[in-house]
Amino acid sequence: DLVDADTLATDLLMPQEAPLDVWHTLALEYYRQQKFEEFEYLLKAASQEVSGADGARTWRFPGPRSRRVAILNSLAAYYIVRCDLSAREQAAGGADGTPRSAMLTPAYMGKAALLM
Numbered sequence: 001d002l003v004d005a006d007t008l009a010t011d012l013l014m015p016q017e018a019p020l021d022v023w024h025t026l027a028l029e030y031y032r033q034q035k036f037e038e039f040e041y042l043l044k045a046a047s048q049e050v051s052g053a054d055g056a057r058t059w060r061f062p063g064p065r066s067r068r069v070a071i072l073n074s075l076a077a078y079y080i081v082r083c084d085l086s087a088r089e090q091a092a093g094g095a096d097g098t099p100r101s102a103m104l105t106p107a108y109m110g111k112a113a114l115l116m
Contacts, residue, residue, distance in 0.1 A: 002030060005038030009045045013061075020046055020063025024071050036078070043075045 002008070013023060023046035030038040047068070048060040059068060 002026075002033060002035065002038070005030060005035070005041045009042060013042075014045075017061055020059070020061055020067040020071060023061065024067060024074065027071075027074065031078075040075070040078060043071055043078075047071055047075070 008026065012018070013026075023042055027039050027042035027046070030036075030042065046061060049057045050060045052058050
């Protein structure tokens with residue numbers, strides 16, 4: 001069983017400046033265990049940007065461009081799935097005919113589109 005993603009990130013991954021493939025692999029394992037908030041947290045943390053000495057923005061953790069794209073694709077796919085689930089919940093409605101959730105669909109679609 002995996003520990004809390006926040007603890008994992010702050011106690012192990014960030015201090016060690018773990019490469020992006022480690023972040024991505026661990027995030028996918030959280031997803032497989034249906035710990036979706038932890039999955040999202042790790043991918044967001046892994047994709048943090050910092051300003052370099054020359055003022056250019058760069059990723060905080062090391063890794064090839066292909067791994068950066070894989071992390072952003074995973075996050076975008078997650079938001080699309082969340083959007084689809086939200087739309088299905090709204091279509092189903094509650095017992096009294098009202099939607100079960102607030103309008104999450106536009107928010108998740110926007111996040112997904114920005115990451116693509």
